[in-house]
Amino acid sequence: DGGITQSPKYLFRKEGQNVTLSCEQNLNHDAMYWYRQDPGQGLRLIYYSQIVNDFQKGDIAEGYSVSREKKESFPLTVTSAQKNPTAFYLCASTPRRTVTTNEKLFFGSGTQLSVL
Amino acid sequence: DQQVKQNSPSLSVQEGRISILNCDYTNSMFDYFLWYKKYPAEGPTFLISISSIKDKNEDGRFTVFLNKSAKHLSLHIVPSQPGDSAVYFCAASAKTGTASKLTFGTGTRLQVTL
Numbered sequence A: 001d002g003g004i005t006q007s008p009k010y011l012f013r014k015e016g017q018n019v020t021l022s023c024e025q026n027l028n029h030d031a032m033y034w035y036r037q038d039p040g041q042g043l044r045l046i047y048y049s050q051i052v053n054d055f056q057k058g059d060i061a062e063g064y065s066v067s068r069e070k071k072e073s074f075p076l077t078v079t080s081a082q083k084n085p086t087a088f089y090l091c092a093s094t095p096r097r098t099v100t101t102n103e104k105l106f107f108g109s110g111t112q113l114s115v116l
Numbered sequence B: 001d002q003q004v005k006q007n008s009p010s011l012s013v014q015e016g017r018i019s020i021l022n023c024d025y026t027n028s029m030f031d032y033f034l035w036y037k038k039y040p041a042e043g044p045t046f047l048i049s050i051s052s053i054k055d056k057n058e059d060g061r062f063t064v065f066l067n068k069s070a071k072h073l074s075l076h077i078v079p080s081q082p083g084d085s086a087v088y089f090c091a092a093s094a095k096t097g098t099a100s101k102l103t104f105g106t107g108t109r110l111q112v113t114l
Helices: none
Strands: A004-007 A010-013 A019-025 A031-037 A043-051 A054-057 A064-066 A076-078 A087-094 A111-115 B010-014 B019-025 B032-038 B045-051 B056-059 B062-067 B072-077 B086-093 B108-113
Touching (some): A010 A019, A019 A087, A019 A111, A043 A064, B019 B086, B032 B062, B072 B086
Antiparallel strands (some): A019 A076, A043 A054, A087 A111, B019 B072, B032 B086
């Protein structure tokens, strides 16, 4: 089955700790995205990558970092600089590197990050 | 500044009746609109979309209406089924060059009761 796999499903972070959320896709999609969902808010774009070894900041990139060393993988690191990291994190992908506005996103099942 | 707004956080509808979910937007550059459905602890899944050059798009029980002059769109589900109970997100897209950067609304939680 093709899809996007996010792990872990639940993650706890201690104060001052960096944590990394995994996102793997076997859809052969070019572009990958990270969104954050907070209660009562819409999804907000953190980072996106259209091609291997390249990524761009989204609307709320501060306190986060990403890498795209392989087409299939787009891990997100939540650094200690992110002061309010508790949220539901969603990874997504689109088939093409250059998308038209009608390209729909395929989402993973998400990771719930909480601060201890 | 919330460019895409879903003013009703929740909606309860009886099974078999029509569910109407509303969405308003402020950015006139949006040219494509999508609805996503999300179950708890899962990622959103694409439901239906509409281009700004159309005013209606239908797919089975789901119909999306777009009123560009009012900057308003709505999702109609007829008839509503218990499995439709989920959070529905409205999203809008504008030409930003090369990336898909959707702007999402805050979501409406639909509860379909027996």
